[in-house]
Amino acid sequence: MTVTNTESRKIIVFQVHGEEYGVDVMRMQSIERVQTITRLPGVRPDVTGVLNLRGKITPIIDLSRRFGYEAISFDRQTRILIVAGEEGNVGLLVDSADDLLDVPASDIEALPEVNDDENFYYFHGIAKINHRLVTLLDIDKVL
Template sequence: MTETLAADLKLIIFQLKGKEYAIPVSQVRSIEKVQHITRVPGIAPFVKGVINLRGVVTPIIDLRSRFDIDEVNYSDSTRVIIVALEDMEVGLIVDAANDVIDVATNSIEPPPEIVGMKEADYINGVVKIDKRLLILLDLSKVLNPEEVKTLNEFVG
């Protein structure tokens, strides 16, 4: 009799407009407070600009803007999650990031068919924990290859 153990996946939980999203810890480099963002002309509207993070020019993406969610003023709980995306680091502005959890990979369900939800294009799956529903983002879809190339040319 063979037992298959469900591998644990460590996720960082963050909020956007009251919904909880998750990304694998393995893709996260750091979580920072919002700092001065230098605007960049002629780039996609959801790219807020760049920051100099410990000597590295890092593009900053506002996930609310990317998902067509109403933008809000940044607060004390607003965070920038620095993630590895292909061969560069990108900052994602979120309402709050305050939780790390382990989930069994077999508890991840396919994304529901949601019509008219912009962020549905970027979802890898959902995880139900107790009464919480976590939306697992696929970071490789948050920026398409052309957008990554443009950002790489800018920061390169």
Template structure:
């Protein structure tokens, strides 16, 4: 029997994604973001959250999905990856669930157009509900982290 993990569920388009609660520091409403030149297009810039300046990444852009207008539902999920805080822009984040780690299966090569390396796996929550679990260390791979760390300075 696998362990129970708490997962924050968020949406990009029609797909539901999950990230472990212990990696999430907070979920914020959309705020003005300061654009930073010479960064990847999915890096929207930086913002100041309670005195900490951190990079903000649009996950739609990161995954090669079509970017959309931000709405009242748009959220920034603050995650900690390798001692660094990063904000992920998502369409909405409104659920926390308990998930048995045994329910997470190896992802197919491509899920919804997203390469498997960004995914930890796919969890079947119910007959019609799948949750795509993110692999945060790949979503922010090392070379990009180095570039983002230089933004924070």
């Protein structure tokens, strides 16, 4: 999706390991409370398992593990962001999700090239929102 300087983007803001991230609302299907997740043997460590969401088996990725941190500890704030992927919906396990923001395209900048860490691959920009910086997730690269 090409964004001109006069357009804005709606993003869902969520937290992982104490940092704020955002995902384009157009990729969101729903935000769910944590439900029973069935573990699968032999999958990557960041794949928590699958859940039965309204009759569909949905894989769940722990974004904290994907980003190289410890697994998310479930509490009442923990959420699963259901996002549309190329091959179906996927759940992203996050610490919390609490904001829907309208961000002018002029407030979105490319990531600085300060690190060659493979985790930078998952992001496509930073939104400047008042005094906050929200790192924007590239869903296709995460999935």
